[in-house]
Amino acid sequence: MGNVASINQTAAGIRLPNFCNLGVMLRSLVAVNLLLAAGALVRAPDFRAAAFEFVALAAFGEPILFASLLALCAGRRWLNALGYARSVAVLALFEVALSGLAWRSFGRLFGDRPEMTFAQVAVMVLVVTGITLAYFDLRARALAPAIADARIQALQARIRPHFLYNSINAVISLIRTEPRRAERALEDMADLFRVLMSDNRTLAPIAEEVELARQYLAIESLRLGERLRVSWRIDAMPADALVPPLMLQPLVENAVYHGIEPSPGGGEVAIEIRRDGPQLVLTLVNPVPGEGRSPAGNRMAIANIRERLQLHFDAEATMRSEATDGSYRVTIRMPYLTTPA
């Protein structure tokens, strides 16, 4: 397996974060304002004065921050193409230019404050920019193993041994009596495992996810027969939407394992995928039979998907799971993307 290689790749491939992402923007806002607050505390003689000082600094710093964020979001493809070191250099030049502009246009607005020189302003802006970038760099490094881990985890969480052995057992039982169905089932299993074993770090089209879930369900209905009923509501699904790979199948597997198998009469798994403005919404509902035993496995699969959603989309994706009168519902909202971020 290429795990070691992929970790190295990720560490070497550090680049500017995606500043179009809401989470990254919020983190930048918080980081910069904390630094401004710290600066205000240093400059002011006491806390009361520091509050005023902070307002003054913020009035100066915030326009620079917003302009930088906008530029970073708009120009991120071009910056990424330059490579990390060069894009940081370009950014530094841009920040100096921006602070020059700010200094000239409203550096003198606060007449009663001791005036800052252009050099002071430029150094301050560069230091704040540097610290913020360093924070994102550290965060990316901290998450890099997590991304590699997520892949391994994805692999392990996906192949529930229970499913693997029961499916093999079901296929064996078919070989003598219905060889055609056995062939079909093995083909489905091969496709399923091909995806499970592949590199799952990049986003994949939702249509592929749906196909995978269908193949998985075909294998499961072999074992469960009429106990497993599935309703797909995907007419309004944008087939080109990109999602973290192996997001739907584990959810469906979860639904079958906890919602269908423990019930003698079975039940229905309902899957709905649609677009809601700038968002892709995925809903999965399954029954909760009897006193639901051991939800521990449930939580693990959910936590795993939640983690991977966060790695891919930060704060822009949400995942909610709720149990209400006899049914369990998972709702995932994520940005509707058709090209990789």
Add this chain to the structure above:
Amino acid sequence: MTLAQSEVPRILIADDEAPARARLRDLLDECRERFALTIVDEARNGREALEVLNREKVDVVLLDIRMPEIDGLEAARHIAGMANPPAIIFTTAFDTYAIKAFEVNAIDYLLKPIRVERLLAALAKARGAGPVSREALDAASNQPRRHLSVHERGKIHLVPVADILYLRAELKYVTVRTVEREFLVEESLTRLEEEFGEAFVRVHRNCLVARTAVAGFERNAEESESGWAVVIKGTGEKLPLSRRQHHVVKQFR
């Protein structure tokens, strides 16, 4: 019951998945080349398996662990209370916990997909060895049962734990009270408290009351040393609350 070597073993297949049952049938057919056997019936869950046992004489149960409603382990614990229990061979595709517990408690199991050689060996072993003990099965289980079993005239009668109002220890037995009637089970109150402790509350040295069955508390100086009694929902019975357990009153305020 140990099977005499000359007898034709009567086998029951219990599995919730049709292909798994078909596979076992195929395998048992192959076993027929070595010795005669009878497939008594097939069951789709633990409850059906117990129903078959109430109806038919069975020597060996091939019992899947993960089944809906009543799983294999719970069914086995009810079966173990029978006067002449059949031998049990558990089957499972994957169940880390159960397999570890089976190893520790020397309980036989087969891993799916099952090989015919393994099945032959397990059947041969089942014919020689005695039934699995109730203690071993209890030790191997990590879930409380959903039912208590009453064995009357060779039949297994299941009482859902959710229906139980209270459990009261008598000399050798425990009386199980539901709204409709009373049953006697051969269990110890202490073990029942360990197994179902969360759903029941001890009101007296000899009595556990279902938390959902507590209607309230009444002053009742005549019958009880603490001067308090528990009123049972549905039947209106009043059970004495011991002085030592008087603190439970607070849990229900």
